[in-house]
Amino acid sequence: MFAVDQAISPTTIVFGVIGLVLSLPVWGLFVAAGLRMFRFVRSGQPLPAGDRTDRPLQRFSRVLVEVFGHTHFxxxxxxxxxxxxxxxxxxxxxxxxxxxxxxxxxxxxxxxxxxxxxxxxxxxxxxxxxxxxxxxxxxxxxxxxxxxxxxxxxxxxxxxxxxxxxxxxxxxxxxxxxxxxxxxxxxxxxxxxxxxxxxxxxxxxxxxxxxxxxxxxxxxxxxxxxxxxxxxxLSWGVGWHRFLAFFNIYLQTNADGRKATGRLKPMTSGSKVLTLDNIGEEDTLGVGKLGDASWKMLLDASTCTDCGRCQDLCPAWNTGKPLNPKLLMTDIRDAAFGREYEGVDVLSMANVISDDVLWSCTNCGACVDQCPVDIEHLDHVADLRRFRVLADSEFPSELTGLFKNLESKGNPWGRNRADRNSWVAAARADGIPVPVVGDDIQDLSDTEYLFWVGCAGAFDDDGVRTTRAVVELLHTAGVKFAVLSTGETCTGDPARRAGNEFLFQMLATENIATLNDVFDGVPAGQRKIITTCPHCFNTIRNEYPDFDGHFDVFHHTQLLNRLVRDGLLTPVPRGPEHRRPVTYHDPCFLGRHNQVYDPPREMVEAAGASLVEMGHTREEAFCCGAGGARMYMEETIGRRVNEFRSEQALATGAEEIATGCPFCTTMFTGGVKALASPDAPAPVVRDVAQMLRDSILIDGHLPPAREPHFLGEVIRPRRSRGNGAAGADAPLAGRDLGLTSTKKPSPTTPPAPATPPAPVAPAAPNGVVPPAPGTAVLPAQGALAVPNVVVPPVPGAAVPPAPGTAVPPASTTPPAPGVAVPPAPGAAVPPAPGTSVPPAPAVPAAPSVVVPPAPGTAVPPAPAVPAAPSVVVPPAPGTAVPPAPAVPAAPSVVVPPAPGTAVPPAPAVPAAPSVVVPPAPGTAVPPAPAVPAAPSVVVPPAPGTAMPPAPAVPAAPSVVVPPAPGTAMPPAPAVPAAPSVVVPPAPGTAVPPAPGTAVPPTPAVPPAPGGAVPPASAAFASPNVVVPPAPGSAVPPTPAVPPAPGTAIPPTAEKNDTEER
Incomplete structure (x- = not known):
């Protein structure tokens, strides 16, 4: 043991000095190398501003999660x-x-x-x-x-x-x-x-x-x-990744850590995203030399750890082709740092990466998904292909036909656009309705899903069978869907994956314009599209947003699986002994690119099969070989990818191979055919939708279809198309001017059936004053109807009786839920019995229809309409009377009687408390000022024709008191009255008698043969306006008379009664 104070000695000091002296040059060398690495990465082409630096906190947290959580291992x-x-x-x-x-x-x-x-x-x-x-x-x-x-x-x-x-x-x-x-x-x-x-x-x-x-x-x-x-x-990535991986993870495409699959990055030149509209001669198309590479490509190449996890699942490398994702990045790195090329920026990428390497990629995304340091191989392959196609025009010969067909025909096989409708016609012939946007429906206001069929789904035999199965399942479940049929064109996926970026943009722009048109007015979050092709699914979902195409895209397995879980589709139960073994292949663009793994598997089990998984499945599934435009190129090197994957499926012993992609179905069909033993039955290759459809058949037939309905809460803006606009008659203060949910049905007016003859009430003696014979009668102008406006009655409408007469109670009629709008001139008029008139386009209107009865039929009296006490004195005979503005009518039908039929008198109606005194006989009445009205055109009748009655309208509370015959009365001041419709009678109608006299029934005048008169316009009248006619002025004509039975009726033009709010 030594004491602490005995630790330092001359020897230890020498060791310390050696360590310090040696470390100084080493640190200098490392710092210099770090600066070189920084300058190397920075020398790459810039990317659009903020493309990889947004949401810094989320990116930093993602670095911590991936580094310390080791989420990729x-x-x-x-x-x-x-x-x-x-x-x-x-x-x-x-x-x-x-x-x-x-x-x-x-x-x-x-x-x-x-x-x-x-x-x-x-x-x-x-x-x-x-x-x-x-x-x-x-x-x-x-x-x-x-x-x-x-x-x-x-x-x-x-x-x-x-x-x-x-x-x-x-x-x-x-x-x-x-x-x-x-x-x-x-x-x-x-x-x-x-x-x-x-x-x-x-x-x-x-x-x-x-x-x-x-x-x-x-x-x-x-x-x-x-x-x-x-x-x-600098090329030792196994060492440099200890420093560079943090930056590469932080600067990955998605701040939330999602892999750079699904969406290909747009083609850029410098920091500008290149499009057909902004490309210039100085712009670089793709990457052709190191100087064209982006800083992210250089950073990815420098960060590669040489771990080889990317090549483990690469379908090209595992089938003997020269492409190795790891070597793709290390070859770029070695070329950049190689001493013979140091400082030189003219190294052609074609000399580093051969065409066989470049065109072997299937874009399956396994390399990107497996990389622990977030290298984005697919974006770099796309940039290299773009240069070869757009700048060098060097690409496999098979792609020439592909590009030509996509550009001229809108599909990879060069089929005519009209052929996209063949499967629709076949389905309809078998009784399966397939609504087509533009033919059967004009928009998606009453449709929840747009079914994007795709090229394979419309032209390929296996794809058509899948399309048919999906349509039958949607129809059976009662899903509201529609298709575009010939309105579709290829989404552009094969063009983009093959490097033809501008062709992709052309196709994408066309499709986005079509989709935005059919989804016009449908809010974000409600623009739902179903696809059966994962390539279409990925392109519309992930790549169209870069070109202002924002839609909610679902793969058909997701929707169909939901229908099964919600009980809208019920497969026939199967016991364990009847469950056949089925294996499922994960399509790359559905699984790895979009993380949809469970719905197809749940569908397979729901269809009564026993799922048997392959060795490589889900995130580690092998590609079938069709992606990256390889579907349209021959394989001349190594083993076929589809056979390699089919061998793995056959090893499971499954009786059926299920897929969720028409390309995968084609590739597996060919692979199984090539590998299956002639002595044993080959497994059947089918889409999961076909399996589910067969599982719900009862004795070989589909079960009864459910009533079409919305699956969820679908929000649509209020439209005025169709047969009515909800809420148009409601007061503005009480209307819902926002969005309406289809879960709570909004009031709409369905197409009215043929209206039977309704009772016609003759004009009371004090009801109307006809214009002078021969005077021109103009159509009434529509204006905003406001309470307390008094207008003269319509011929044949219920007219209030003279003062003192008994008024029976009127029937209560609810107001119409929509604004009454007249048809255009020449609109369709109900034909005489036995005639057939095709229906005209629907016009939003209140359910108030004027239908002339067949000649000679008896007409019962019209129901009485309540009115409040008021006095309106009609003018003397011969005076000009201005027409009244049309007012939204209540639901009632007024039909003129046949000539010569007896018509009972209309029930008396009380009047509103307002007084309108007509001028004395012979005085000219000034015309009423023009009031803003809804646009409508009414053709005046031929001279001498009788006028038909206008639509019956709930009379405002008013009482009309006629003067004694011959007495001249000065005009009384106008008093505001409740809404009512009064239209001057046709020439020749009776003048009301003096008060107190008996009121005989007045026969209605039938229309003259051949006279085409549309119904009176219903619109909004200006508030509180009652203006007497100017002296001597011409009386505007009443609406034109409907034609006689058998006359040709021009079709009416569709009108919107309200603006879309």
């Missing part, structure tokens, strides 16, 4: 634990390593205060043991994997760098333990917990301060060797 628990121990030993061992500078001079020394703390010594003990144990485990793994076999993940790695780093780490960990044990052996002490291993090692060591100083120098020199080797070898 879960599938390899042994490697996970071993690497975690080595990593933590390196991070916190830095503090222990710097302590060696003190211990070489003073073997009994250490960090002031901290060195004597028991917790610090315990952590140091654990780190030393963990570092040694962890690195030994990793060395064993490397030796067992081998380095020369192609199947080894360490094939092609820098073995010299790996062995050197492993040796340094081992001696660093051992140095920590030896220094602690030597101090205990020389100076005593030792805690049973804090020094639980080193105090036992101390019994094996002599007491020597010089020995302790030598152990400290050994630890110090090990760290210096590490720094020196990295300073001399």
């Amino acid at each position: 879960k599938s390899r628990p042994l490697v996970n634990v071993a690497h975690w121990l080595v990593m933590v030993g390196f991070l916190f061992g830095v503090l222990v390593w710097f302590e060696a500078y003190i211990q070489t001079f003073n073997p009994a020394g250490g960090w002031p205060w901290l060195g004597d703390w028991g917790a610090y010594r315990f952590v140091e003990e654990v780190l030393g043991i963990g570092t040694v144990a962890g690195i030994v485990a990793l060395v064993v793994v490397r030796l067992r994997q081998g380095t020369k076999e192609r199947g080894s993940r360490f094939f092609g790695s820098d073995h010299t760098a790996a062995r050197a780093i492993e040796a340094i780490v081992f001696f660093e960990g051992l140095g920590m333990l030896l220094v602690k044990a030597g101090k205990i052996a020389t100076f005593g002490g030792g805690h049973p917990v804090a020094d639980f291993l080193s105090r036992h090692l101390a019994t094996l060591l002599p007491a020597s301060p010089t020995m302790v100083s030598a152990f400290a120098l050994l630890k110090l020199l090990g760290g210096m060797a590490f720094l020196a080797l990295l300073g001399l070898n």
Whole structure:
């Protein structure tokens, strides 16, 4: 034992000086190398501002989670634990390593205060043991994997760098333990917990301060060797990743830690995103040389650890092709740091990465998903392909036809666009309704899902069978869906993955314009699209938002699985003995790219099958070989990828192979056909939708379809299309001007059936005054109806009786739920019995319809309408009477009687408390001022034609009192009245008699044959306006007379009665 004051000696001082002197140049070398690395990464092309630096706190937290949680090592628990121990030993061992500078001079020394703390010594003990144990485990793994076999993940790695780093780490960990044990052996002490291993090692060591100083120098020199080797070898990723991985994780694409799968990064030149609209001659298309590479590509290449986990699952590498994701990055790194190219920026990437390497990639995303330091291989492959296609025009010959077909026909196979409708016609022929947007429906206001069929779903035989199965399931479950049919074009996925970025943008722009049009007015979060193709699913969901296409996209397995769980689809139960074994293949663009794993599996089991998993499944599933535009290219190198994956499926012994992708179905069908034994039945390859459809059949037939309904709360803005607008008649203060939920049905007016003849009440003696014969009658103008407006009655409408007559109670009629809007001129008029008139487009209107009866039919009297007491004196015969504005009518029907039929008198109606006194006979009545009205055009009748009655409207509370015949009365002041509709009668109607006289029934005048008269316009009248006509003014004509039976009726144009709010 030595005393502490005897620790320092000339020998220990020499050791300390040696360590200090050697470390100075080493630190200089390492710092210089670090600066070179920084300048190298910074020399890359910039990316759009904020592209990888947004949400810094979330990014920093993600670094902590990935580094200390080792989230990318879960599938390899042994490697996970071993690497975690080595990593933590390196991070916190830095503090222990710097302590060696003190211990070489003073073997009994250490960090002031901290060195004597028991917790610090315990952590140091654990780190030393963990570092040694962890690195030994990793060395064993490397030796067992081998380095020369192609199947080894360490094939092609820098073995010299790996062995050197492993040796340094081992001696660093051992140095920590030896220094602690030597101090205990020389100076005593030792805690049973804090020094639980080193105090036992101390019994094996002599007491020597010089020995302790030598152990400290050994630890110090090990760290210096590490720094020196990295300073001399910038391409040693196995060492540099200990510093660069933190930055690479922080600067990954997604701040929340999602892998850079799904969405390809847009093509950029500098910091500008290139599009068809902004490309310039100076812009670089893709990456053709190191100077074109982005700083992220250079950082990724420098960070690669050579671990080989990416190549473990690469379908190209495992089938004998030259592509190796690890070597792709290390070749770029080695070319950049190679001495013969140092400082030269003209190295063509084609000389580093061959075309066979570049075009072997299937874009499966396994490399990106497996990489522990978040290298983004797919984005770099895309940039390299873009340069070869757009700048060099060098690509596989098969892609020439692909690009031409996509550009001219909108699909990869060059099929005519009209063929997209073939499956729709076949489904309809079998009784399955398939609504088509633009043909059967005009928009998606009453539709919850748009079914995006895709190219394979419309043209490929297997794809069509899947499409048909999905449609039958949606129809059976009562899902409100529609398709675009010929309105679709390819989403552009094969073009983009093949490097033709501008062709992709052209197709994407066309599709986004189409989708935005059909979803016009549908709010965000409600623009739901279903797809059967994971490539379409991924493109619309993840890549269209870059081009202002924001939609809510669901794979068909997600929706169908929900329908089963909600009980809307009920597979026929099967016992265990009837469950056949089925294996499921995870499509790359559904699984790895979008993390959809469980819904298809739940569907397989719901369909009555027993799921048997392959060896590589979910995140570690192998690709079928169709992605990355490889579907359209021949495989001439190595083994076919689809056969390699089909072999894994056949090894399960499953009777059926289920997929969720039309491309996977095609690839497995070919693979099984090539591999299946002729002596044994080959497994059937089907989409899970076909399996589910077959599982719900009852005696070979689909069960009865449910009533179409919305699955969830679907929000739509109020529209005025269709047969009515909800709430149009409601007062503005009481209307819901926001969005309406379809879970709570809003009041809408369905298409009215043919209206039977309704009773017509003849005009009371004091009801109306006809215009002078031959005067021109203009159509009534619509205006905002406000209470207390008095207008003359419509011919044939219920007219209040003379004062003193009994008024029977009127029937109560609720107001119409929508604004009554007249049809356009020439609108369809109900035909005579036996005639057939096609329906015209619906016009939103109140349920108040004027329907002329067939000639000769008897018409019962109209129901009485309540009115309040008031006096309105009609003008003397011959005076001009202005037409009244049309007012929204209550639900009632007024039909003119046939000529010569007896019409009973209308029930008397009380009048409102307002008085309108007409001018004396012979005086000219000035016309009423024009009131803003809803636009409508009414054709005046032919001369001499009789006017039909206008729609019956609930009369305002008013009483009309006629003057004695021949008496001239001055006009009385207008008094505001409740809303009512009064329209002047056609020429030739009877003049009301004097008060108190009997009121004979007045027969309604039938329309003249051939006269086309639309119903009177219903609109809003200006508030509180009653204006007498100017003297001598012409009386505006009443609406045109409806045509006689058999006359041609032009179709009416669709109108909107309210603005979309």
